[in-house]
Amino acid sequence: MLHTFVALVQDKPGVLTRVASLFRRLNINIVSLTVGESERADVSRMTIVCEAPDHAAHRIRASLYKLEITVDVDEVGRADAVIRELCLVKIAAGPKTRSQIFELANVFRARVVDLAPESVMLEMTGAASKIEGLIQVLTESGYTILEVSRTGRMAMRRGHHTSRVLKALGTPDPDHHDEKLFHEKPHADEILPNEFAEGEG
Amino acid sequence: MLHTFVALVQDKPGVLTRVASLFRRLNINIVSLTVGESERADVSRMTIVCEAPDHAAHRIRASLYKLEITVDVDEVGRADAVIRELCLVKIAAGPKTRSQIFELANVFRARVVDLAPESVMLEMTGAASKIEGLIQVLTESGYTILEVSRTGRMAMRRGHHTSRVLKALGTPDPDHHDEKLFHEKPHADEILPNEFAEGEG
Known part of the structure; x- marks a missing residue:
């Protein structure tokens, strides 16, 4: 069965090695993987599609979460993304x-x-x-x-989904206007990747 | 400086670990990486964008090529892809x-x-x-x-480019129908030096 995980990871050298070795250790084959920038300059977003039995999904998610470079992990199904x-x-x-x-x-x-x-x-x-x-x-x-x-599959939850991923990033939730809960909302210049200014592409 | 490599690799478990560890060992930071299916069922195509000094490009290319899972490697510049x-x-x-x-x-x-x-x-x-x-x-x-x-950047050479990548895969070239020419993986020193380095920004 195919599982799709969205992982937010710190943008550091060696992150990919850590994630790839984890799947290797769990003996789970990665069908596709994309890594790219996210809405925060210091955080990369990975979409990992892997072939694994249904009962293994929890274990994969927990193992990904346990990596110190991981900010958050979400598993998205086909129906809601x-x-x-x-x-x-x-x-x-x-x-x-x-x-x-x-x-x-x-x-x-x-x-x-x-x-x-x-x-x-x-x-x-x-x-x-x-x-x-x-x-x-x-x-x-x-x-x-x-x-x-x-590129391999990329996934994003439909709707204004305040997943744990978003909460971890401090994205304001419109249903709960207490901004203090989300004190780490990034500033605009934090969101924009610096490389834009350098004109690289 | 940013370098973009297109690598054709065997679709086997652990391929990603091999490539990721290689870059870790060379101490080169991967800016983005995509892995997906290619025109052949048993071969995956990776586009790897990395930040490296100009003189390191040859070493990266040769190191990638030396991995036994690698079918072929091409470095593409911005001008021709x-x-x-x-x-x-x-x-x-x-x-x-x-x-x-x-x-x-x-x-x-x-x-x-x-x-x-x-x-x-x-x-x-x-x-x-x-x-x-x-x-x-x-x-x-x-x-x-x-x-x-x-997803991170994905690159493909412009035009009917019968790169060595295609030759290694045995894709028929309409100008040269001699299929025998396209069966062997070229030697590492054959693909070096990189003749496309000049076209890069």
Whole structure:
């Protein structure tokens, strides 16, 4: 069974090693993992999808939580979260076959991000099944897929969910206006990653 | 300086641990990492962005290549690749403030993926600077950002690039139909020196 964990971890060297070794030790295979910036400059957000028996979920969550670098962990199910993935697909296509690919892209709401004399690159976001749908249609239509790159699933709870994740970060909960409970709400300049100013990308 | 590596690795348990420990050993900080499926069922594709001095790029590439789980490694510069990232942002917004967020979303070509009585979730793809632009505008407009989740950068070379990555995978090149040429994993010293280093910002 697939489990999706969202972990907020300190942005320190070696964090990835710690998390990866944990799963290795538990003998659980990671299906996909993404690490990126979160709403706080010093905290990274990981979405980890792993294949594990149902009863193991608690143990994984507890083990993740026990790592000293972990700020919080949440397990999200398919029902209550938006789960999206980004995919880049490069297809061999010349001027004659290009327009058919554009039509398919339109149906799947994929965007053309690069066009070369002999290839087209599409970008698509969506659930894993939608991405696999596009790849299958392209393959079955006889196109040669040159490269596929997928980010792996990223999850976020639907609605104004004041999970423990948010509480740990001090996000104000609109139902409880006692701001003192959430005294650590970050300032704007704390939220914005510094690298924006450095013009790196 | 930021370096972006695309590594094709065998889809086996412990792969992530191997890669993460390698960077830990080299004492190089991973800025972002994504692992997902590639065009081959038994091969995963990683995009690793790391902060390292310019002269270290060769060493990182060679070290990655030396891992037995590695099928191939490519270093891509900003000039010759499409570099995209997926971001989900949840913003506190009620019925009155929602429409202003929709307008901003439109400008940034972000999509509304969830709507709740007190929050809106946007999905956006693009370069890191574009994503940071949206977050900055939202923050400066006075909105409370509840959650941000980013996949980290994913890179793919522009055009019909028959990189060694593709050759190693045996992808047919329309110009050279001799499949025999594409069966062997090249030697480590064959892929060095890095001929693409000049194209980098």
